[in-house]
Amino acid sequence: MDLTWSDAQEAFRTEAHDWLRESFAAWQADHGGVDAIPSGDTRAGFGIHLDWERRLFENRWAVVSWPKAYGGREATLWEWLIFEEEYYAAGCPPRVTQNGIFLLAPSLFAFANEAQQDHILPRMAAGEDTWCQGWSEPNAGSDLASLTTRATRTEGGWILNGQKTWTTRGAFSTHLFGLFRTDPTAERHRGLSYLLVPLDTPGVTVRGFGRLDGDEGFAEVFFEDAFLPDDALPGGVLLGEEGQGWKVAMSTTSSERGLTLRSPGRFLATARRLINAWGAMPETFRAEHAALGDRITGVWMQAEAYQMQTYQTVTGTVEGRPSGAESSLVKLWWSELDVELHECAMDLIGVGALAEGPWTKGYQFSLSGPIYAGTNEVQRNVVAERVLGLPRK
């Protein structure tokens, strides 16, 4: 057990800390100040947030763990965690490129050919191409393997038919990575393929719609005899092999559930802001709301425990003991923690919480956490069956 950072890691932290604070302030100032910048999940805000992504990329902070050739720093997993801590501690915004850099990229590193990697990864990191995830369908949510959107093989490409939905930032993205049924005779997770689709492909229609928080953060994506040529992207549009889509997709799923999408730094920063907000309340309020103070202490402990559990997990990963279905425990923890953090804030603010504001936005967004990336009911089944070994039937 050694919970100290090396000199090199501390130096990395200092460099990230200093650059993030200075550059984040500059970005805000360049776009009219913090209050003038809309959420990245809105049409108006998306482009402004892409400008932030470009600044990160130009200074090699967009994808710190990636190879230098693709814009990264070849940072270790530990340094990536440090970067995340500093990123959220500085108050920097959620990444509008996250579905590409955190969900698609791990699958590209594992399954893409060199031409695909060389073309897609740097453009993704720079925010030139933005990727959305085309998995869910109207009748395939938690039961993803029941999806029916088809890709039919034809001369020089694929014909796509069907519909995806709840596609986050789909209305603003340039590309979609998704699962398509390529063998109509195969059932469930067999006969699926993982395809990379430019959204300007003729026959593809994207229609944005409002989420609970009012932002146009979701989209429906319709495929109507859309012809996707094999050479729409260098190296081809198929990721992995035909019929192996489920396997490729599952490599992304564990990233989404676990650490890479929602690192502890984010929740520690939220907990710290919550504690500051509590401290700013009058003494009389705090005395009257002692129970709320207890809850705030509780959520801080949960965020801190997530940090410790992460250090344990990362140690295992770097020493060759990767975790498996335990990623479902992590998803349960951070998603329910995020709701509790924001519920505390809403109770702190009182009636004013019902007006628009960062905490209100955050609360509404937190409520999606127990739903996306596999509902928490499904995650509990996974924990019971694959971690505890309970019978499936």
Next chain:
Amino acid sequence: MRFAFTDDQIALREAVRDLLAAECPPEVVRAAWPATDGDGQGAGAGARVDAARVDGLWGHLAEMGVFGVLVPEADGGLGFDEVAAAVVLAESGYAAVPHPVVEAMCVVAPATANPAPLRAQVGWGADRLDIVGELVDGAVADFGSAVDPDRIGTLRATMGTAAQLIGLGRRMLDIAVAYVTEREQFGVPIGSFQAVKHHLADARLALEFAAPAVWRAAWSLATGADTADRDVSMAKAMAADAAHLVGRKALQCHGGIGYTVEYDLHLFLKRAWLLERLWGDTAHHRRVVARAIGV
């Protein structure tokens, strides 16, 4: 940065685990209970062992050097740190050792530089005796406050109690998982029902995140970190909450069978109830954390 136990700590854990599997099976825990309750009924009816095995267990632990984990090698101890103590105490929790192992290891042995105190020299404080007697066992009535724990002793014992709660929680979860996998109703194992799965997933979740908090507290003590008080209190609060939740879930998943004295679950459940309250209850420790973080 390395959040994992060393090979030495793992070797110690395995040795203690093997010893306790052999010398502290549930019937030994049961034998530490009073022979009869107020109505003259045997609380542990059906599973009596020679009470000498209860006393003998203390000797086995002393012989292995378990009480001397925190005593310097120069004084005949094992010369380990608090992380090793946590590892060992989680095992004693898992086995529900019916002795004040935390107090012997964390308070009495270091204060007296005696790596093998006698059972008669160690116990829970007199103010806690009634709770102990009612809830857990009758074997701890002989403590005098020979050693008044200092700050470090108190922090170590609090952390150690948290480690035991992690072990108890893991044991209760193991018992419940085994039970729901075998027990059939409606023609299938009850562990195949989602409602049961979700109870036990919640139990596993609480333990998954409470345990690292305990190991971190042990490390903070071992390195004299400024945050030691906060970290120990966080560990105790989280471990107590986790063990309490696991106990509730385990009992519920057992149905009527768990609600009997013949079945072993209550031996672990009631010990967890006690440890939740020893060395500061959860409300106390949350306040310590709250003050430290400015709430």
